[in-house]
Amino acid sequence: MMSLTLPCLALLAQPIVQSTLAKLMKGEGMSFDEAYGHVLGTLCVSTLTPILFSFLPIK
Structure with missing residues (x-):
């Protein structure tokens, strides 16, 4: 599937x-x-944001 x-x-x-x-x-x-640098930077930030959110503690 992946x-x-x-x-x-x-x-x-x-x-x-x-x-x-x-x-x-x-x-x-x-x-x-x-x-291309602007687009690549935007893609990197939008990719890493959910990963960083996964490390936040659940309240």
């Missing part, structure tokens, strides 16, 4: 990342490296 889920998520995220990169490069005037 082997099918991850590629499907990657395929769903690809058009979103492409359009976001295009908007950042055209609208904000960023280079590809800057825009």
Whole structure:
């Protein structure tokens, strides 16, 4: 099950990342490296947030 889920998520995220990169490069005037860094940073933070929440004690 896991082997099918991850590629499907990657395929769903690809058009979103492409359009976001295009908007950042055209609208904000960023280079590809800057825009990719912003997108990659956002993905890292959104991935690590639930992991960090799992270490909080349950009240």
